[in-house]
Amino acid sequence: MLLLAFFVICxxxxxxxxxxxxxxxxxxxxxxxxxxxxxxxxxxxVNGWIYESVNGGREWHRLARxxxxxxxxxxxxxxxxxxxxxxxxxAWVLGSPDGGLYISEDGGATWKSESDMAGQSIRALxxxxxxxxxxxxxxxxxxxxxxxxxxxxxxxxxxxSREIHEVESVAIDPKDxxxxxxxxxxxxxxxxxxxxxxxxxxxxxxxxxxxxxxxVDPQQPNVVYASACSGIYKSENSGEKFxxxxxxxxxxxxxxxxxxxxxxxxxxxxxxTEGLYRTxxxxxxxxxxxxxxxxxxxxxxxPRDSNxxxxxxxxxxxxxxxxxxxxxxxxxxxxxxxxITSLVVDSRRPAILYVGVVNDKAxxxxxxSDNGGLTWxxxxxxxxxxxxxxxxxxxxxxxxxxxGHGIYRFSDGIWTRVTNVSEQSQPVLHETTAVKRxxxxxxxxxxxxxxxxxxKPVNSDDAVFAMSRAGDVVYAATSEGVLKSVTAGMSWxxxxxxxxxxxxxxxxxxxxxxxxxxxxxxLSTDGGANWKPVNLPDALTQIAAITVDxxxxxxVGGREGAFYSENGGATWQTLTTFSIHDVNSFYFDESSQRxxxxxxxxxxxxxxxxxxxxxxxxxxxxxxxRMVRPVGDHLVGATLFDGVVIQPRMxxxxxxxxx
Numbered sequence: 001m002l003l004l005a006f007f008v009i010c011x012x013x014x015x016x017x018x019x020x021x022x023x024x025x026x027x028x029x030x031x032x033x034x035x036x037x038x039x040x041x042x043x044x045x046v047n048g049w050i051y052e053s054v055n056g057g058r059e060w061h062r063l064a065r066x067x068x069x070x071x072x073x074x075x076x077x078x079x080x081x082x083x084x085x086x087x088x089x090x091a092w093v094l095g096s097p098d099g100g101l102y103i104s105e106d107g108g109a110t111w112k113s114e115s116d117m118a119g120q121s122i123r124a125l126x127x128x129x130x131x132x133x134x135x136x137x138x139x140x141x142x143x144x145x146x147x148x149x150x151x152x153x154x155x156x157x158x159x160x161s162r163e164i165h166e167v168e169s170v171a172i173d174p175k176d177x178x179x180x181x182x183x184x185x186x187x188x189x190x191x192x193x194x195x196x197x198x199x200x201x202x203x204x205x206x207x208x209x210x211x212x213x214x215x216v217d218p219q220q221p222n223v224v225y226a227s228a229c230s231g232i233y234k235s236e237n238s239g240e241k242f243x244x245x246x247x248x249x250x251x252x253x254x255x256x257x258x259x260x261x262x263x264x265x266x267x268x269x270x271x272x273t274e275g276l277y278r279t280x281x282x283x284x285x286x287x288x289x290x291x292x293x294x295x296x297x298x299x300x301x302x303p304r305d306s307n308x309x310x311x312x313x314x315x316x317x318x319x320x321x322x323x324x325x326x327x328x329x330x331x332x333x334x335x336x337x338x339x340i341t342s343l344v345v346d347s348r349r350p351a352i353l354y355v356g357v358v359n360d361k362a363x364x365x366x367x368x369s370d371n372g373g374l375t376w377x378x379x380x381x382x383x384x385x386x387x388x389x390x391x392x393x394x395x396x397x398x399x400x401x402x403x404g405h406g407i408y409r410f411s412d413g414i415w416t417r418v419t420n421v422s423e424q425s426q427p428v429l430h431e432t433t434a435v436k437r438x439x440x441x442x443x444x445x446x447x448x449x450x451x452x453x454x455x456k457p458v459n460s461d462d463a464v465f466a467m468s469r470a471g472d473v474v475y476a477a478t479s480e481g482v483l484k485s486v487t488a489g490m491s492w493x494x495x496x497x498x499x500x501x502x503x504x505x506x507x508x509x510x511x512x513x514x515x516x517x518x519x520x521x522x523l524s525t526d527g528g529a530n531w532k533p534v535n536l537p538d539a540l541t542q543i544a545a546i547t548v549d550x551x552x553x554x555x556v557g558g559r560e561g562a563f564y565s566e567n568g569g570a571t572w573q574t575l576t577t578f579s580i581h582d583v584n585s586f587y588f589d590e591s592s593q594r595x596x597x598x599x600x601x602x603x604x605x606x607x608x609x610x611x612x613x614x615x616x617x618x619x620x621x622x623x624x625x626r627m628v629r630p631v632g633d634h635l636v637g638a639t640l641f642d643g644v645v646i647q648p649r650m651x652x653x654x655x656x657x658x659x
Contacts, residue, residue, distance in 0.1 A: 020643055023644070024332035125137050164182065224242075345636075498531045549611055
């Protein structure tokens with residue numbers, strides 16, 4: 001393998017963090033208010049961020065990312081009752097036993113990990129209402145307690161217990177900190193002596209019930225509510241016996257959170273995986289006040305005004321109510337937890353941007369910005385909550401979206417699925433006039449090529465992972481093959497000359513079309529009519545990105561870095577003057593004759609390889625990037641989990657000396 005020597009230009013002010021601008025919304029997990037100032041709220045997320053609002057949730061701003069990690073789910077936030085600047089967070093990692101407990105002494109600006117709980121998957125935290133020094137945590141290993149405001153922790157459930165583990169919820173009696181409740185993935189438990197002895201409080205609870213939330217009435221501690229996958233339960237004798245509360249349908253099995261109105265204790269909210277329920281009579285009757293599509297993770301009730309209710313939800317972000325939880329509207333200004341998969345700059349009006357997102361269903365799809373990414377408007381009518389895997393713009397300006405179920409076109413504010421997909425037209429042979437031959441040979445017919453016959457229809461419901469345009473032609477890489485459109489996406493043909501397999505990537509420039517799966521690639525130099533396999537770099541184990549540049553070069557990238565070929569893949573070269581791994585995107589910026597590169601690495605760098613003079617520029621965006629695009633004289637990027645970020649300004653740098 002050859003080494004490609006490029007010269008590096010370091011942009012000295014590149015460490016200026018790029019600015020986040022949405023699209024706002026996404027997954028919100030936990031809400032907590034400052035007891036000294038209920039308008040001062042904190043919000044936990046699924047990507048390690050803590051957000052803050054100082055006006056009751058009307059606006060949010062990013063406060064800090066815990067431990068510089070983007071995989072921490074923050075479901076638990078405690079504010080020290082005696083010191084509002086002291087915050088304690090419990091975190092866990094999806095699909096892993098990892099996590100931790102973190103403490104801030106400066107209102108959330110900086111955080112440190114507590115060694116006693118390092119690596120613990122912390123699923124619940126509670127502070128004693130009667131003793132500010134006492135905290136309890138539920139983890140996958142059991143129940144832990146701190147009696148010094150979270151500095152030191154001790155396991156108070158039996159070590160190695162086969163019952164009290166995978167603790168999803170905890171609660172402390174409002175008058176006696178020695179009385180502790182713990183909900184596991186199996187059943188609820190209770191101790192009245194600080195963990196010396198535990199009893200299973202399962203009477204009335206259906207066996208094998210994941211207990212997601214436990215709350216104790218602040219004035220009548222004998223009243224205990226518990227939510228589980230089997231429903232909601234209420235006890236009026238401190239958990240000795242539970243009664244299953246009727247009124248919530250069996251389809252809303254997962255009640256993620258229970259919250260009692262501090263001013264009206266008979267009012268209890270149940271946040272479920274199928275909407276928010278409200279009771280005003282202590283659980284005798286329930287009313288669902290939102291649609292069933294809403295997944296509620298947490299509920300905040302303003303202690304000064306019971307009409308002011310906030311919800312932390314999956315996909316919808318934060319919702320607000322000013323009528324006691326009967327109607328809600330989004331309040332996500334400044335909060336963005338979107339997973340963007342595609343970013344398109346309008347070819348005719350560069351201030352117009354489009355992004356596609358995944359995992360947000362009705363709250364996701366496609367978003368449009370008319371001012372370079374500063375504000376966004378959802379444009380998802382007709383998509384029915386589909387994930388967007390790819391976006392492209394046809395030469396006539398029509399926006400196209402690749403989804404898990406086919407290609408959609410955007411027209412007059414509505415997306416419609418393209419169903420006109422067929423096999424590539426094939427020429428046919430037919431007989432013409434007889435050819436007269438010698439007596440010893442019979443008359444024969446000559447077979448000639450006739451007009452092409454349109455191929456038969458093919459499945460238009462395939463997953464469409466990537467699209468790329470070259471002039472008036474758009475190509476699409478799908479789970480069943482490569483498609484081509486010359487009609488601005490209205491109709492497509494499947495390129496049968498290319499071996500059928502799951503194609504994940506496509507890049508085109510003029511007549512060069514480069515298609516790839518995870519472990520193979522093919523190249524066409526005649527617009528997709530003919531293909532030849534491309535030998536990939538030996539060091540590359542799996543493809544994560546490809547592009548074609550304007551000078552005939554092919555680019556592939558993955559975990560091992562970026563590779564470049566000037567001869568159709570016969571030989572490959574590497575970029576040796578800088579280190580880059582886990583490449584996740586290339587983009588050929590034709591106007592500037594450069595290839596933009598991003599990676600899933602920890603240094604948050606964006607690179608630009610200028611093709612004519614083989615020089616490299618780089619910027620520290622301050623974010624883990626998924627892709628970047630040029631907009632005017634600056635760059636706009638899509639992050640891995642935090643929406644769109646915009647480069648504040650382009651920095652003119654001095655060139656690196658020497659060759």
